[in-house]
Amino acid sequence: MDHLLSRREMMKGLGVASIALGLGGIYGTAHGGSQKKEGNPLEQGECILPPLPYPYDALEPYIDKETLTIHHDRHHAGYVRGFNKAWKELSKARVSDDYSLIKHLSRELSFHASGHVLHTLYWENMSPKGGGEPSGELAEAMNKSFGSFAGFMNHFMVATKAVEGSGWGIMVFEPYRGYLVILQAEKHQDLTIWGAYPLLVCDVWEHAYYLKYQNRRAIYIKNFFNIINWTEVARRYQAVKGLVRY
């Protein structure tokens, strides 16, 4: 192995770092200690499941209560657990200098972190008061990028319906050129553009719609347009539009 630091120097450095970051509690448990000190998970780089921003039945009739409950409480929660597990395992790998599972852990990290990010955005970019069309600068950016709102809508629906297997339809802001782009993401992490910011996401894993729509993905996507929270999408656009050529 071609370490830049000797193992001894690295372990010494990590020891200081783990004390400074308050990580002793995690490692105490991982190494068989019985006293797990529960620190603030966010300070340790872990993530937490955010509550839904509305009641479970708020998106009826377009998304039913049972689907939303299972989707948020079980599926999204699973991605949070998966991310935190991979994050902690990678910390342990650094301390023990055992990278035998590095490919597996890197994949797990990417998959679950992307799942957590996209689901958080998905809940926020839907609303029982959603629907309609965007206005203001977001509408101007969409016209510049897609020709018209109708052009965007048709493109987004076709692309999202055609996602192969489990994935997402996503409208991103691509800061190198300052254009909006529609992507088809497979799983959560594949087929992106590096550096692009997701502004609008539509989950087309079967768990997002199958109970109500079965295999009719296109109807679910059409109904999704009735609950898009354009106010939130516009807020995200405002937050990143200045990052052109960062």
Ligand code: MN3
């Ligand atoms: Mn999902």
